[in-house]
Amino acid sequence: MRLASIVIYVSDVPKAMQFYTKAFGFEVNFLDPDVQFPGRISGRQYQFGELKIPGGTVQFGTPALGALLMPGFPEASVSTSVELALYTDDVASVFYQAIQIGGEALRYPEVMPWGQTVAYLRSPEGTYIAICTSPVINNAES
Template identity: 35%
Template sequence: MIKFGYTILYVEDVEASITFYENAFGFSRKFISPDHDYGELITGGTTLSFASKALASQNLKEGFLESSLGDKPFAIEIGFIVDNVPEVLQKATSHGAIMVLEPVEKPWGQVVAYVRDLDGFLIEICTEVENVV
């Protein structure tokens, strides 16, 4: 059996990142390690996790590319499916998310917007893709 369990973002401050996602998107914290180097949010079937860059450096001895608002986002995004894109977008930006793309409707009917979080990770806020045959 293989199951997609979690995505881990390497961040500057685990506590600040978890607080941001709680406030901006309404997720609940699952836990934060006693040393605040790792934490998880309850987001549904897949867990969104955060590890400090210091912890990541211990695990990845060869180093890694750090996400930063000063650089272009990585070629990956976190997608949050919502009922009301403009409403969630407004809440997220009021809590510090950086606007990348205002809501647009795709040819297949999905509404999509993009923001970046405190560490520069790209977040898609979108409606669910309806069955298109």
């Protein structure tokens, strides 16, 4: 088994995808701004899209679509408690690019005690994003 994708629920899928493509250079695999699926309720937005990222995909859907597909899904909430961590060799450049595009700085780039460089931001739709170097692996025997 392997991870296929992470899905982030947002109120405006095209707008969220635009941030991720501009801030991080991710490529759009597909975008359906008006998903046609049985059971739709008039006046609600049913949007879905997918970005190709190195190593996988990130998908975006509206809460109305989540509720349509998964009974019991909390349609009223688009806030997330998920953190998306992205590895890069140049944390500062990626971080500041994301801030210029509309991300909110939470913690500026710094080297952690374990040797990893990490920065945190929040995307315009509210997802927490860590921009970091790969963790330093210590193979020393105890």
